[in-house]
Structures are given as C-alpha cells and as structure tokens.
Amino acid sequence: MTAYLEHKDLANEKISPERATQIADGVHRTLEAVERATSEVGRYSGDVKLLAATKTRDVGEILAALDAGIRTIGENRPQEVQIKAEAVKRLAVAAGIDDLGFHLIGQLQSNKINKVIPWVDTIESVDSLAEATKIATRAISHERHLNVFLEVNESGEESKSGCDPTRAYDEALAIAALDGVSLTGLMTIGAHVDDEATIRAGFTHLRELRDRLLATGGDGLAQCRDLSMGMTSDMEYAIDEGSTIVRVGTGIFGERAFI
C-alpha cells in the first residue's frame, strides 16, 4: 500500500470552510490563467478544458473543486479511484452535476483494469497496443465503452511512462481500430527541465503526431482530437502549442503533502 494512504483518509467527505475557500480560489485562479493563455495566443476561449489532478486529495477536497466549476477530474492510482469514485459521483449528482468527466492519468497494471473500468470514462495513460487491447476486452465484458489516449514519452526521460515517440504513430493506428475503446486523444508529460524550448518541443511533437493521425482520414481516427498536455508549471507553453486539456493539481489544491 502506498504510504500516504495510511496518513490520510481519502474517503473523508467533510472539509473546513477555510479549505473549501482555498480550493475555490485555486480553481478560479487557474481558470483565469487558462483563459488568459488561451486568448493571448489567439485561440478560442473554451478550447482548453481544465482537468483537476486529484491524487492525494480527499472526497471533500474534490467536491469543493467541483463546486467551484471543475467538471473533469483525473486520478493517478487505481486504488485511489476505488476509494473515492463512488462517493465523488454520488455527491456530484446530489449537487446537480451530471456531466462529470472521470479520467485515469496514471499507469494501469493489467490486474487493476477491472477495478477502474466501472468508474472512469477515459484512460489517458495507455502506452501500448497491448495495454489498449486488454482494456478493450475488459470494457466489452463490462458492457462499457471507454475513451483512451495514447501517452507518449516525448521527453524520453526514463522516469516517465509512455510510448516511445518513434512507435507512437503505428501504435495509435492499431489502437484506433479496436472495438470497445475509442482513441480520442494523445497525452504527454512535459520535460522536467527549465529550458522552455525543450519543453515546447515535446508538446509540438505531440500536436504534429495528432495532426498526422487526423490527416489519414481513417475511420477510428476522426475522433482523435484531444491533446492532454500541460500541468501547473508548463500549461502556458502547452496551451500555446495546442493543448486541449491541461491537468492541474498544485495550482488548484496547493502543494501535495506527499507524492
């Protein structure tokens, strides 16, 4: 079990009014920053969706973000999905929210697929045809249809998951042909460096890959439009490079107390 799951009750539903205000301020600040970055580069407001990255946050904290306007959340760990998803969905519906998007943005081992399939609508962290095939098979047996993104390791950093960029085009074509899942986007994590040009190069490369896939005109590829790229520290670059989903944790909820 991951250590922090012993420190914090992620199923907790009640947070202090001060904490709720802090989170609402984080959501509003981040939405404004997205809006500013979008208009500065001449893109349409609304082109870029803000996904709240909710790892290590409890149910009450997530609900505060939904109350403040978040409509898509992303969890990293299947175990956290299991602990939180039922309550988050139930409380969201009770609050009148019926359009909550629930993404998985972290690695998914085969033996955890069945645990997340009932809860998530999109798995952004698929790094191979083999993994996509397993998800598709399980989705069909659960009578679910899932959206998947191919995650590409554009920075080549060894600590990062994702498909090798040289294989990404072929993997994406094959994933798009599967039943049970739709390939609706590509995802990457920005290079962990200070150099703007290096960070941007990864984002540009992902956008070009998306454009090449769309240009094939293939059946399963017409929906492959989303580019999930950009986090708290690099979302302005990502938006300039064509991101359609930015995944923000720290900017909304503050620093994580544990990883």
Ligand SMILES: *Cc1c(COP(=O)(O)O)cnc(C)c1O
């Ligand atoms: C944690 C995480 C984020 C958000 O990171 P912040 O720097 O806190 O905004 C985005 N994407 C993935 C895959 C993550 O694991």
